[in-house]
Amino acid sequence: MGDSAAPAYPSAMGTLQRQMRRPAIQRAVFSFSQQAPTELVRSKLSTSEIAHRALTFISDEQLYNIPEDDNTYSLFQGFQASLPEGESEHRKGHRRRSSKQHRLLSAGDVEEDGPPTIQNLKKKRNNVNHKLEMMAIRKNMASTEIRDIDNKIANLLNVRKIVLDRLAALENDEAEVEHELLELDNKIDEIQEELEEQGALDQSTSTLNPPRVATPESEAMDASFMSQSIYDKLPSSTSPKAKRRPKFAKRKSMPVLHEHLDPGSHIKTLPAHNDTITALDFDQPFGTMVTAALDDTVRVWDLNLGRCMGFLEGHTASVRCLQVEDNIVATGSLDATIRLWDLSRAKYEPYEHKISNGDDDAADDEEDDGLGFGNEGEDAPPPPPPDAMSECPLFTLEAHVDEVTALHLRGDTLVSGSADKTLRQWDLVKGRCVQTLDVLWAAAQASSTMNSVEAQWRPTGRPADSGADFVGALQVFDAALACGTADGMVRLWDLRSGQVHRSLVGHTGPVTCVQFDDTHLVTGSADRSVRVSLSLAGHYTLVIQDILWSILIESAQCRYGIFAPVQFSTHMPMITQSHP
Amino acid sequence: MMFDTRHIVCASGEEVVKVYDKTDGKHWDCGAGVATSVEDRMAGAKTSIVEKVRLRDGYLVEGRRSGEVGVWTC
Numbered sequence: 001m002g003d004s005a006a007p008a009y010p011s012a013m014g015t016l017q018r019q020m021r022r023p024a025i026q027r028a029v030f031s032f033s034q035q036a037p038t039e040l041v042r043s044k045l046s047t048s049e050i051a052h053r054a055l056t057f058i059s060d061e062q063l064y065n066i067p068e069d070d071n072t073y074s075l076f077q078g079f080q081a082s083l084p085e086g087e088s089e090h091r092k093g094h095r096r097r098s099s100k101q102h103r104l105l106s107a108g109d110v111e112e113d114g115p116p117t118i119q120n121l122k123k124k125r126n127n128v129n130h131k132l133e134m135m136a137i138r139k140n141m142a143s144t145e146i147r148d149i150d151n152k153i154a155n156l157l158n159v160r161k162i163v164l165d166r167l168a169a170l171e172n173d174e175a176e177v178e179h180e181l182l183e184l185d186n187k188i189d190e191i192q193e194e195l196e197e198q199g200a201l202d203q204s205t206s207t208l209n210p211p212r213v214a215t216p217e218s219e220a221m222d223a224s225f226m227s228q229s230i231y232d233k234l235p236s237s238t239s240p241k242a243k244r245r246p247k248f249a250k251r252k253s254m255p256v257l258h259e260h261l262d263p264g265s266h267i268k269t270l271p272a273h274n275d276t277i278t279a280l281d282f283d284q285p286f287g288t289m290v291t292a293a294l295d296d297t298v299r300v301w302d303l304n305l306g307r308c309m310g311f312l313e314g315h316t317a318s319v320r321c322l323q324v325e326d327n328i329v330a331t332g333s334l335d336a337t338i339r340l341w342d343l344s345r346a347k348y349e350p351y352e353h354k355i356s357n358g359d360d361d362a363a364d365d366e367e368d369d370g371l372g373f374g375n376e377g378e379d380a381p382p383p384p385p386p387d388a389m390s391e392c393p394l395f396t397l398e399a400h401v402d403e404v405t406a407l408h409l410r411g412d413t414l415v416s417g418s419a420d421k422t423l424r425q426w427d428l429v430k431g432r433c434v435q436t437l438d439v440l441w442a443a444a445q446a447s448s449t450m451n452s453v454e455a456q457w458r459p460t461g462r463p464a465d466s467g468a469d470f471v472g473a474l475q476v477f478d479a480a481l482a483c484g485t486a487d488g489m490v491r492l493w494d495l496r497s498g499q500v501h502r503s504l505v506g507h508t509g510p511v512t513c514v515q516f517d518d519t520h521l522v523t524g525s526a527d528r529s530v531r532v533s534l535s536l537a538g539h540y541t542l543v544i545q546d547i548l549w550s551i552l553i554e555s556a557q558c559r560y561g562i563f564a565p566v567q568f569s570t571h572m573p574m575i576t577q578s579h580p
Numbered sequence: 581m582m583f584d585t586r587h588i589v590c591a592s593g594e595e596v597v598k599v600y601d602k603t604d605g606k607h608w609d610c611g612a613g614v615a616t617s618v619e620d621r622m623a624g625a626k627t628s629i630v631e632k633v634r635l636r637d638g639y640l641v642e643g644r645r646s647g648e649v650g651v652w653t654c
Contacts (some may be wrong), residue, residue: 263638264599264610267651277643280632285639293647303641303651513590524590530600532588 073137081137164261171286175304268306272299279331281324288343290329292319298331300343312341314393320469323409328394330414332404338397338416340428345391397426399433405469406483408476413495415481417471423483425476425495435498439471439485442493442500473514473523482521484511490523506531587654589640591630597642599654610652611642 073081261267273293282289282303289301290312298312298319317334329341402420409415414426423437473484481493488507491500509527516522521533588600589610596609611630628646635641640652 261653263654264608265653266612267653269612269651270649271647272643272649273647275647276645277631277647277649280641280643280649281634282636282639282641285637289641289649291643291649293643295647301649522588528592530588530590 073140077137078141081134081141172304175286270301270306272301272308273297278318278320279322281322283324283326288324288327290322290324290331292322292331294318298322300329300346310346310392312339312392314339314396317403320403320405321407323407325409328409329392330407330409332407332416334403336398336400336402336404336418336420338400338404338407338414338426340394340397340414341392342394343392347391395431397431397433399424399436403469406471406474408474410476413476415474415476415495417469417474417483419470421470423471423474423481423493425481435495437481437493437498439483439491442491443487443489445500469510469512472511475514475516477516482514482516484514484523484525486510488525488527490514490521504531504533586638587635589633589635589654591633591642593629595629597630597633597640597652599640610640610654612644612650 272291273295275293275295277291277293280289280291286304288309289303290298291301292298296315296318298315300309300312301307302309312329312331315331315333315335315337319331319333322329322331324343327342327344329343330338331341332338397414397416400416400418400420400422402418404416404418406417407414409428412428414428415423416426417423421439423439424433425435425437426432427434470486471483472486475482476495479495481495482490483493484490484507488505488509488511490504490507490511492502492504493499494501504521504523507523507525507527507529509525511523511525513524514521519534522530523533524530586602588602590598590600592598596611598607599610600607612628628644628648630642630644632643633640635654638654640654642650642652644650
């Protein structure tokens with residue numbers, strides 16, 4: 001297998017296989033190994049050379065597709081610059097030392113102590129120049145890297161946007177599927193009811209039959225018949241109307257889309273009313289919203305689709321305050337009444353057009369109603385049917401003698417404040433007024449017992465502002481009630497004793513809003529300030545004034561005094577429990 | 581005005597909702613009036629004043645004097 005055998009190889013290959021006779025294949029084989037087929041080459045070339053060839057092989061395709069680069073430095077320069085500084089320094093040092101040794105050997109001791117030669121200086125200058133170049137290249141590299149990262153960030157942002165869109169689409173689908181589920185549930189309920197009725201009929205006929213066989217089956221029937229008589233007494237079976245009404249299940253899934261959007265980004269705008277909005281509330285993100293305006297309408301909205309679900313009609317004056325709690329809506333109006341509504345009884349079919357496409361019966365129903373609004377397309381939201389909310393009214397609370405300006409609902413307790421200067425506590429189970437709290441009397445009593453000037457109701461202190469409500473805001477939690485009034489006071493009441501046990505003085509204008517949780521009580525006023533107090537304390541600990549916001553927030557004392565987790569933070573009921 | 585676990589928001593008779601972040605103490609504006617610059621205002625661009633605001637789980641709804649309702653995240 002030596003070189004002398006080289007000319008014989010092509011013929012030898014030809015004898016091995018017919019295909020090998022083709023000149024192209026032979027050339028290919030020999031151009032790679034110059035003389036010999038690969039097996040022979042392998043025996044001749046060292047493995048390291050083969051490895052080198054394999055490593056350095058660049059296909060023509062790759063050479064054609066060299067990516068365009070606007071870098072100002074070459075690849076080699078970049079490589080040089082990216083070498084660790086220490087290593088090159090070390091190598092240089094080594095070289096220098098060796099050259100120095102060389103010089104020492106050749107020239108002796110004289111030159112070593114002499115002044116630096118021009119050559120030396122030049123060399124140093126060259127070195128410094130080189131360093132400078134390298135630095136420039138490194139700078140360049142850094143900036144290109146930054147550009148790369150910017151591009152990547154832009155790409156990632158694009159991807160994020162796409163995924164966000166996907167999330168939005170998924171949430172829409174989810175809402176639809178949930179709606180479907182609800183409908184299926186309702187259908188199942190209906191069918192079950194029918195079956196029950198059928199069963200009751202069967203049993204009544206079977207009991208009429210005198211010849212009875214004593215089988216376990218009939219025993220079971222007997223037993224169920226016995227319980228059937230009890231069923232009849234149940235109020236649910238006596239009122240088919242209540243049974244028939246579709247369930248309004250709370251949504252199983254929680255929309256999370258808005259959590260991934262940038263803070264302050266716009267979701268949608270609804271042209272809801274033609275006049276100033278006086279009150280609004282919603283149950284949950286992308287849920288149901290209720291708005292009231294000076295145009296004397298109360299509208300219910302589907303926040304997911306941005307469509308009006310219907311009108312809540314009944315008030316004879318505009319609604320000043322409202323609250324949505326699950327599917328119960330409480331509205332307080334200038335006509336001195338409070339009305340309660342049950343949104344679960346609303347007839348609202350957000351995806352009606354999709355059902356009507358497949359279901360003929362539904363389409364017929366729609367034609368009967370003369371609506372057919374689902375088919376009009378998404379661009380123009382259809383007007384809600386006039387009777388959509390006709391079954392919503394639950395009951396009306398009438399006891400106030402003047403405008404209802406504030407209300408708060410929690411559990412079975414509703415508290416309302418009115419321009420007749422009283423607060424009323426309502427029991428929603430019985431639908432009655434349980435307690436009436438007179439604000440003026442409380443103020444007078446406070447001033448007489450405590451003899452403090454601050455706690456006194458001062459009608460002369462501030463001219464009656466026509467725009468301000470006497471009771472600006474309310475919130476109730478268990479037996480604790482916070483109430484902000486037009487005199488700038490926030491009073492904390494104990495609903496069990498019916499007395500004010502703490503007053504917060506500080507606002508110089510009518511209090512317009514109050515909210516508390518277990519640690520903080522936050523109040524807002526027409527004096528353009530928001531005040532924060534620890535729920536336990538009887539005084540304000542932070543004032544957020546419009547103009548002073550930034551200053552106050554900068555002060556560390558305020559920040560940690562208020563918003564850090566407070567050690568002695570107790571729940572609101574504790575306040576009232578401390579009260580005898 | 582209303583607050584949730586993270587923010588205090590209030591409608592202060594302006595075209596924007598004032599948002600106060602409880603955790604980092606920052607405050608910023610949110611709403612349709614944010615984008616309008618002074619020049620726009622001089623030219624007569626007008627968005628309506630925010631009357632009422634509600635906030636739940638970072639989902640902010642504001643009702644304006646014009647009868648519009650804006651939905652925002654925060």
